[in-house]
Amino acid sequence: MNTCDICKKNFTQKSKLVVHMRFHTGEKPFSCDQCEKYFSTNRDLTVHKRIHTGEKPYSCDQCEKTFRQSCDLTKHKRIHTGDKPYSCDQCEKTFRQSCDLTKHKRIHTGDKPYSCDQCEKTFRQSSDLTRHKRIHTGDKPYSCDQCGNSFTNSSSLTVHKRIHTGEKPFSCDQCEKTFKEGSNLTKHKRTHTGKKPYSCDQCEKSFSLNRDLTVHKRIHTGEKPFSCDQCEKTFRQSNELTNHKRIHHTGEKPYSCDQCGNTFATSSELTRHKRFHIGENPYSCDQCEKTFKSGWELAVHESIHTGEKPYSCELCDKHYISGLELSRHEKSPGHLEMIKSCNKVPPFVSISLIKCEEVYIKEEIKEEEIFDEDPLSIQMRADNIDPLSIEM
Incomplete structure (x- = not known):
């Protein structure tokens, strides 16, 4: 018996032990004369040379694919047989x-x-x-x-x-949608199954995409890694920053409706707008079967069932279902009077508001100046829809 004195593996032939020892020593005595790569065995060099020659001597008898190594062909055939040993x-x-x-x-x-x-x-x-x-x-x-x-x-x-080719080889067996990547098909299928494998360890919310969980966790940590280079506002997601710049700085509206010519700052706004033309309501409540044109309308509606009001006032501890409702509360005369009486200025209120009674009652505060809008509120404002008008 031929035994390796480093890892104690046994070999029936001394020649195999010699080859094995090269994995420990790093010795690679066989070199390619075309690209100067080195290999520990002559067999590996032979297989490598087929990259240069294009030779693929092993072919599948079912789909005619060819391979450089016989072991690759063996592995490939299991796709046809379904064998997973x-x-x-x-x-x-x-x-x-x-x-x-x-x-x-x-x-x-x-x-x-x-x-x-x-x-x-x-x-x-x-x-x-x-x-x-x-x-x-x-x-x-x-x-x-x-x-x-x-x-x-x-x-x-x-x-x-x-x-370039337009190829979408991955298709859904339930709705016939096709995708360029298998991972996108996997994510899409969760819309049919309702599966949400990614859960938050702080509030037990679950998500169908790991990316959505990552963004959600920033609510707990307060992290906003994307900052505007013009006004220093920060955002949890890069697309929120892009949308912010178009709405507040550049005025860019690159998405236009082919039916009425209206233009929009984001593709999601255009998608929601088109549903007014066709009357589509693709979002349905799984508790009462009401349907809505957008996900955020459904989210507002579902708060009636869940009782969730995630946006709270720092002064009076009132809670609201959206940032837009919280903004309205914070601009109300009663709330501003409370700020004045307690001599506390939260970060969302301009100092000029409490300088004198005439100013703080009359001055109109723009929404973008008093709070960092959540995506839900931005969408509501873009569509000029009052959250209170949504059918509950």
């Missing part, structure tokens, strides 16, 4: 390849053996580390042959090319 002993998930099972098990163990030497982030897969390092180096080795855009990984290039 590798199973997880903790959650019973099955996989076509043993390496996929190994990667999956790290979810249970929390093992992240690959670490970045620049920022100390760790990863479950070496490929994830390789892609991550390109953030530091700026390397984008995959370029589109049609428009010249370059990408850090091949999968991003593949998805990008579908913009």
